[in-house]
Amino acid sequence: MNVPMSWDEWAQHDGVALATRVAKGELTAKELAAQAAAAIAKVDPPLSAVVEVFEDAVADPATDGANLDGPFAGLPFLMKDLGPTLKGRLQEMGSLFMRGNRATADTFLTRKMRAAGLNLIGRTTTPEFGVCSSADNPAVYVTRNPWNTDYTTCGSSAGSAATVAAGAVPIAHATDGGGSIRIPAGVNGNIGLKVSRGVFSLSPLLSDLSGLVSIQGCQSRTVRDTAAFVDACRGPAPGEFMPFWSPPEPYTRMIARDPARLKIALSYQWGEYRATPHIAAELQKAGRFLEGLGHHVDYALPDLDYGEAFAAQTTCYISNFAVVISNMLAARGLEQPPEDLIEPINIRIWERGRHTSYADRARMQAVFNTTSRSFGAFFEDWDIILTPITALPTPKVGTTEYLTISDNPDVLDWFGNLWRNFAFTPLANLCGIPAISLPLAAHENGLPLGIQAIAKQANDGLLLQLAAQIERAIDSKWNAGQTPGVHVTAE
Known part of the structure; x- marks a missing residue:
């Protein structure tokens, strides 16, 4: 196929640079x-x-x-x-059960993306x-890390992270209910921002209050692409439950200035969950680098009951996903999840979560409240919390203990095992505060290790400035200027 750019040139452009070239008439959207x-x-x-x-979207970028x-x-x-959702397009959610599921309408955020000029050309694994x-089920697909295909991309924004890291596209859609933007960004060497509540609309299917922990966003390779995406796609749909907010100036302008x-508070142990010595050392190295930029860096941590917070987060996930699965079953006139079509852990989540009571959810919300207040008090004295993205090395493909194809009979034990690796991301979702993963470090085997910066509610711009x-x-x-082994520039 004839393409307008060399692969080196394509990989050197971020999304803003490509859009600028189209606006100048040097390239067309169809060529991109x-x-x-x-x-x-x-x-x-x-x-x-x-x-x-x-x-059709490749042949005619204005088709949708x-x-x-x-x-x-x-x-x-x-x-x-x-x-x-994208009207008329399949959305199968990584599930055999949802094969053939076709959306009847665009959601509000889809319309915002189209209005911003994004050409939605395909869908990625989850x-x-x-x-x-990880998107790691041989019955559906097994998504692999472009840095070393023996390893996973983590997830849940698995395919988007891999395609951005491999240079196929400069920016791609992602979602984050407990780290699903930041973890794959950290594992694949991308930038991944989880915004605050009140930025991207979940309309019409959910709101920021009913969605509670889930937000939308992107994977990118440059800060300005993430800033431009947030600037262009943020904002409320009519009838939001809660007020949405806007920064005093666009992020694309704000990031031109240093904070x-x-x-900055460093932290590599949250409750019983602790990073390996190598990962802790990489965090310390990042801290020294930030001191070199003139920032004050020390070790500190919000004062809260981390065990209680993770238990509440687990209740949230189990009860939320049980409702999601129940709704899918009801839409098909089913009372039980088909064991040949829904993965074992998701069936156990449904079994445990479908009878969650209002009192259970009220207790969970009370812990969300005390946890959020503790983070809020901490941010009265500190601007940023800096952590590793993961506590343990990236798993190899097929490490089933982290997967929903696991045969673990105890769903609480399964979640506890997740937290041992992924403890540092989900509490930002619980509190509705912003956090970003930056590709600043490496595991002992050379795979990328993201460093996470967390800030107080509505301080998304500060994270992007930093x-x-x-x-x-x-x-x-x-x-460190390296590119993955699987990359558009590789022969």
Whole structure:
């Protein structure tokens, strides 16, 4: 296939740069779509990260209503196969049970993306219903890490993370209910921002109050792409339960300035969950780097009952997902999850969570409240909490203890095992506060290790400012300037 750019040139452009070239008339949206489709064809066979490419959207970027005059000017964009729906397109949620499920309408955020000029050209892999840590089920697909295909991408935004890391597209859709943007960003060497509550709408299916912990977002390779995505796609749909907020100026302008000197708290142990010595040392190294940028860095941690907080978070996930599965069953006139179509842990989640009482949820909400207040008090004295994204090394493909194909009979034990690796991300969802994963560190085997910065409610802009300051300081060389083995530039 003839493409307008060399692969080196394609990989050097972020989304904003490509959109700028289209706006100047140097390239067309159709040429970008053709190059993105060729890039996916080049890198996806070893990764299994893309479920489907929409050939009509590649052939005609305006076919689904992408506003080619919007700020992204027809930029090719992949959608995680979960969350916002695309009218007439399949959304199968990583599940055999949902095969053939076709959306009847665009959701509000989908319309915002199209209005921003994003050309939604395909869908990417996710674990079943977005529940577990990796899109790793041989009956559906096994998504692999572009840095080393023996390892997982983690999840749940698995395919989006892999395609961005491999250079197929500069930016892709992701969702985060407990770390599902930040964990795969950290594991694949991308930038992943979980925004505060009150930024992206979940309309019409949920609100920020009924969704409670889940937010929308993206995977990217540059801070300005993430900033531009938030600027273009944020905002409430009519009838939101809670007020949405806007920053005093667009993030794309804010990130041009360094933040003031920040008080940054390092932390690598939350309750009983502790990072390995190597990961703790990588966090310390990141702290020293930030001291070199003029920030005050020390060890500190919010004062709260972490065991209680994780128990409440587990109750939230089990009861939320049980309702999701019950609704899917009811839509098909079923009373029980079919064991040959729904994965074992998700069936156990349904069994345990479907009878959750109002009193159980009220106790959970009370812990959410005390946990959020503790973080709030902490942020009266500190600007940022810095943690590793994961506590343990990236699992290899087929490590079933983290997967919903696990045969673990105890769903609480299964969640406890998840927290041992992924303790540092979910409490930001519980509290509705922003957090970002930055590709600043590495595991002992050389795979990427994200460093997470967390801030108080509505301080998303501060996180992006800090990320942009770091990006300038390292001359945009995230991952120490390395690229994955599976990459558009690789022969």
